[in-house]
Amino acid sequence: MMGCLEVADPLTLAADIEALREVLLADPTLNRVPSMTAAERKTAVAFHAKDDIPEVRREVFKLLMRHEIKFYAIIRDKITLTTAVRLRNESDPTYRYSENEVYDALVSRLFRDRLHQADYNEVVFARRGRKDRTQALMAALDKARTNFARKWGVVGTGAIHVYAATPRDHGGLQAVDYLLWALQRLYERGEDRYLSVIWPKARMVMDIDDTRARGYGEWFTQQKPLTLEALTGRPGGIGTSSRSPGHTA
Numbered sequence: 001m002m003g004c005l006e007v008a009d010p011l012t013l014a015a016d017i018e019a020l021r022e023v024l025l026a027d028p029t030l031n032r033v034p035s036m037t038a039a040e041r042k043t044a045v046a047f048h049a050k051d052d053i054p055e056v057r058r059e060v061f062k063l064l065m066r067h068e069i070k071f072y073a074i075i076r077d078k079i080t081l082t083t084a085v086r087l088r089n090e091s092d093p094t095y096r097y098s099e100n101e102v103y104d105a106l107v108s109r110l111f112r113d114r115l116h117q118a119d120y121n122e123v124v125f126a127r128r129g130r131k132d133r134t135q136a137l138m139a140a141l142d143k144a145r146t147n148f149a150r151k152w153g154v155v156g157t158g159a160i161h162v163y164a165a166t167p168r169d170h171g172g173l174q175a176v177d178y179l180l181w182a183l184q185r186l187y188e189r190g191e192d193r194y195l196s197v198i199w200p201k202a203r204m205v206m207d208i209d210d211t212r213a214r215g216y217g218e219w220f221t222q223q224k225p226l227t228l229e230a231l232t233g234r235p236g237g238i239g240t241s242s243r244s245p246g247h248t249a
Contacts, residue, residue: 001075001184002106004114005176008068014171017047020063024056046168049181060178061197071179071202074110075187076102077209079236100136103128107140108147109206115145116156126173127164138162183226187238192228199225210234 007013025031025044035042035051042051047060085097115121125137141160149155167173182194183205205226208217212233220226231238 001073001180001187002103002110003071003073003176003180003183004110005172005179006070006072006114007172007175010172013067013069013175016063016067017060017171017174020059021047024059030055046166047174047178048167049178057178060174061182061194064175064178064198064201067175069175069201071176071198072110072114072204072206073180073183073202074106074206074208075183076106077236080209100133104136104140107137108144109208111141111144112148115141115158115160116148116154117158119158121158121160123160123162124170124172125162125164127166132164134162134164137164186226186228186231190228190238192226195226202226207234209236 021043025036030036030053033053034040035053036044036056038044042048043053043056047056049057049060052060081102085095088095111123123137123141125133138160141162145156145160165173167177179198179201182198185191186195200222203221205220206217207220207226210218210231212218212235220230224230
C-alpha cells in the first residue's frame with residue numbers, strides 16, 4: 001500500500017502540524033501517556049497514526065480536513081503478489097524477488113497521471129533504510145512520465161525534484177501516514193469509519209489486484225467511493241494488504 005499526497009501549501013500544513021503537537025504535548029490529560037513522552041520518541045517526535053492514542057488521532061484528522069490536500073493511493077495484495085513471484089520463479093529460476101522492484105513499479109504507476117500537471121514537481125519520499133535510493137526513485141518517476149506520454153501523447157515538461165526525508169522532518173509525510181492508516185484499517189481490519197471521514201480528500205485509490213470487473217484492477221474515486229461494501233467479494237478478501245512508507249508530492 002502506497003500513498004501520495006498533493007499539498008497546496010506544505011509550509012502551512014507543516015507549521016499547523018507542529019503547532020498541534022505542541023498543544024497536545026502540553027495537555028496535562030495527555031502528556032503522561034507513554035507514547036507522548038520524549039523518552040518513547042513517538043508522538044513527541046512526530047505524529048504516527050499507529051503509535052498515537054485515539055485522542056491525538058482525532059485532532060490530527062480534524063486538522064487534515066481543514067487543509068487543501070488530495071490523496072492518491074495504490075494497493076497490492078500480498079497473496080496475489082506472492083503467487084506472481086512463485087510463477088515467475090517457475091519460468092525463470094534466476095529471478096529473485098526484490099522489494100525495491102515492487103516499490104518502484106508502484107511509484108511509476110501511482111505518479112503516472114500526476115507529473116504533467118505542474119511546471120515544478122517536488123516529490124518527498126519517506127526514507128527507507130540507510131541506502132540512498134534517490135536516483136532509483138527519480139528513474140521511477142521518469143518512467144511514469146514516459147508511460148503517460150506513450151498512452152496519452154502528452155509529454156510533461158515540468159522540473160522534478162526528488163528527495164527523501166523522515167516524518168519528523170516533513171509534515172506532509174506525517175499527513176500521508178494518517179491517510180494511509182485509515183486506508184489500512186479498511187483493508188486489514190474491515191473498518192471503514194476512519195476512511196469515510198477523510199474520503200472527501202481522496203481523489204483515487206487504485207486496487208490493482210481487485211480484478212472482479214477488469215483485469216487491471218478497480219479504481220475508487222469520489223464518484224465511486226471505497227467502502228467496506230465495495231470490497232465485498234474481493235479476490236483474496238480483505239486483511240491481506242501491506243503498507244509501504246508514504247510519500248507526498
